[in-house]
Amino acid sequence: MLESAANTANREWSHPTTGARPQLVACLRRLWPIVLASTLVLGCETPVTDKVAPTEQNPLIALTPTEFNNSVRDLMGFSSDVNQWPAAPQLGIAAPLGAGGGIFGIGSPAPAVWPYSFPDEARVDGFEGVDGGQVPSDYLTEQIQKAARHFGAFALVSPVFFTCEGFADLEAEAQSSCAEQSLIRFAARAWRRPLSSKETLRLQSLWQTMALLGTPEQAIGLSVSAILQAPAFMFRVERGDVSRRIGDALPLTSWEMASRLSYALWDTMPDQELFAAAASGQLETRAQVEAQARRMLNDPKALKGLQHFHHQWLGTDRLYRISPSRRVYGPLFGIPPVPPLDTTGDGEWPALMNPLRFSYKVETDLFIRDALFGQPDAQGDTVAGGAKVGTLTALMTMENGYVSSFTAPVYGTGVCDSVEFKGQSSKGKGTGCTIDETKVDLDPKKQTSGMVAGVAAASTQYTVTFHPATFEKTQRAGILTLPSVLALGAHAVHPSPILRGKRLLERVACIKFGAPPANAEAAAPPDTPDDSSTNRERTQAATSGPACSGCHESLGLNMAGFAFEHYDSFGHWRAKDGKKDVDASGLLPIGGDEPIAFTDGVDLARKLAQSDRVRDCYVHHWTRYVTGTEVQDNHPELQRIQTDFRTKDDVIELLVALVTSEMFRYTKAPAQQEGN
């Protein structure tokens, strides 16, 4: 399909469209000769208005590290399980990735074949792929080049690269012809659109140059690396369809729409069906986009995309940062608070923390999956706690989740019944959750190296067993009470109501706080064990001054955090803070809305799930995420979708509404646009 599409587009792209043309003619040109003309006319959307509402900005977004890696995986036709990847031939193209000791001396793994580890984006409010959060640098450019070299060799073992059979056995001339055709097809897929005739010529020239520099196999690898560094792969170039301009807006071309959809919903390039829809002009009307979106949201790749969004939303993609104190929390895991002087115990804590961070991440993944798509083989369409599967309410209130062999001590006052921790059954020790007897071993060998990049590296392969668990409903409900989310809002010794409150209000309620006053951080209570007062009391005392109280009291920053005082720095539930009972109750002023009275974090989470402000905020985050740009609160399309989500509370329907909206399907026309 793509080959014929490429041929079609060669003609189109080599004849630039300048100025307005009759829409029917333009439509016919785009779609000819794939389907009948009569169908084409029906397929073209005739605007009924002279005004549509794209986003205010039309940013040029680069592929994020996740998108780059996923796109390469799909381009090569490989699995997400890197263990299934074939070995790349040793062509001498890639820079040696090396393997070594790792910076923490516990042995770093050989760098992963996939995904490639790029420097983190600067991000906007925690989200990748948003205008303003992507910064070019020499180092990033080097890493992209190294990644392209690394992946270039894999083309030779890709099941979808060659257009011919038995490349290695062909005569030189046939090899060259096959390589050239394969590269042209590869480029069209990598660039997610047909090539123009000039682009095709330049690719042929590239191949011929590379063929002089090494063996045919090396030349293919080098050419693939060049294609992966070209702007059409690295950036989502969206120029819109000038011939269908409506006021200040340009509808995206079908090819551009295919890319937008796939990166918004899947974090990767379009699949064959999406390409086919683009080639046949079936991504121009709202209905056509909706049909594709619904199909895509039924695909397993959508789950990965949704998990990725939620990790960025709550920051759980940075779990490698959590570093609670061994002195305080070691005993919870049966580890002495102070290692022996002979240093034999120095590795105990890191040996626990790495798989624990990894477990937190996977537990969050599974929680998101169950809340939005339901537990595998589950009956009915509700989650534990009563909310409907696929709703924000389910995400905010679901009363079951997963416990691993490494995180068992964190759940409950002791540990969950029947989960083995460090080889010892803990049956009968805890009441925080109950375990489904059916063990779910998602992946017996998980490696944490990807997660902990940036702070530590670990090569140890951990066997992590994840058990479905029903939480004690008075202790835990919803994603906000997951240990992963709670541990991020904590210092080494004490949890931080300030960090937790700020993140909750900013990320969940979209309440923005200005910069803190001078020396605010120094005024925060010291993070040292202190039984003479509670964490809440110390925080209140430190933030009651006139310079602090505006945000901490009036805007509810402290109160939002106090709701989670039942959870320590690991997210472990506690009844007491030092010698006193925990007080996690309060009244939360949430923007200009009616204050919310709550008894604890579970109660607050349940009430926030019903808040219009929270639902609006969730929509806002999604809107920025899928469009890659900040959208003003008063944007009519945003407001329409927010109003709808307030009543429907359906995440899948929200995504369908977003990707079929004018914000998503149109781009703002530049003030001046030169011809093609």
Next chain:
Amino acid sequence: MQRRDFLRILGLSGAAFGVGAGIGGRSLLAEGGAGNAALGGPIRRLLLVSHCHGWTYDSWKIRPKGIDDSKPFELDLTKLDQADWSKPLQPLFEHRHRILPIDALSLGTAELDMDGNRHDTGWVHAWTGANVDFSKPEAAATQMSLDQLIATHISRKDRLPSLEMSINDSGEPGRPVSYDAKGARLPLEADPIKVWQRIFGPSANPNPLTGGHREALNYAWREYSKLAPKLDPIHRQRLEGHYDLVHRLSQRLEGMANLSCDGAIKMPGATSSFDERFDTMVDLVGAAFSCDVTRVATLSLGEMKTDEFGADHISDNVHKGIAHSIYDNVEKHGAMTNYLHRHAKQMARLVQVLSDLPDPQGGSVMDHTLIVWGSELGDPWHGYWHYCPVLIGGDWHFNTGRYVYRPHETPIEVLVPSSAAPDGYSEVSGLPHQHLLVSTAQAMGLELDHVGIERTQGQRGDHVDCRGPIPGLTG
């Protein structure tokens, strides 16, 4: 861990397949490039080191008996009795002829900037001299940082313009202290192996296909050039930012691959402590300088664990458990003094490594290097009042071996503990640290009179001039 494991790397003969211009096998010094060589002088190098939490001024300063610090003074460190040295500076005694501790500055302009996290504000001011861009989600700068400014002038086109690294422990990681021309933070690399791969990977594992890689980059750049005119100006600018760097990478690809150098080192192995990671990075910096792979480097020191400097009995957390309380807890003040002492020992080792490395120009690498050791704060309590950098090396420009003191007379009010001023603010502060940045830039051959803020006004309306170098450091 095996230290300083040298490996001779021989350059390949020019471009293996006849693409591009090769430089292999030629003398490093003959390769020229931009920078001092182009300015007519010898190659100079800059290393910025930024540690966390500032200084415990009372224990850092040197005050021999009988000295009057109401007036400026200078001490000849080569003659000062070791017993008179402060604990945080003691480890540098053996390098006393090379150092120039400056007891004269404040981060006063950071105090004048908008409210914000004082660490973030401090990093931006300390290393750019400019105000913070608070409109960004994470505090960005409004100007290029000192290292990048200097790299722009002295880096070779065929080598790395600069290296940005951090030394991390399990606490706060080293924060970015380098900012590009748009004020964006540049990423740091914490893994010595990856740093090694950047520096020596191309030459240690010679790739006969370097010409092909360069062609791939050039192809990508040409595709950009074809596309750019069709884009609206904002998109064009966005692409330009990336593809300018692609073009630069293409230019240095062969230079890096054809590196010929006696000072190269083998890939580092495992490290298990902050000290080991520091030493490993130092070896890498030394080798990179010796081989002229780069002329500018930054080392951002993350927070050490408390057991690294004997304070684990106080807290597990330097930042929240110790640093903030130095003015109301003598033990914690002592702990942060030890923290500085530990860093000074690391710095002493750094100087020794660079002093032991022969430089292709003659003398040692240290002889041609200027180290600026600073921080993001004046003190661990988040004060900006005493900013106490130490210059090491750069004796082609600075008169080193001295301790330079100037009393605080600048009319910028800075936050101080109540023990120093009842209302929490001192009426005056030290010289704006921008003078340090100017001194550094001038030492590196740049002809300029300001870096970052040129002039400002104190809270009482007094005009403050931030231009020019720190007086009395040269000659």
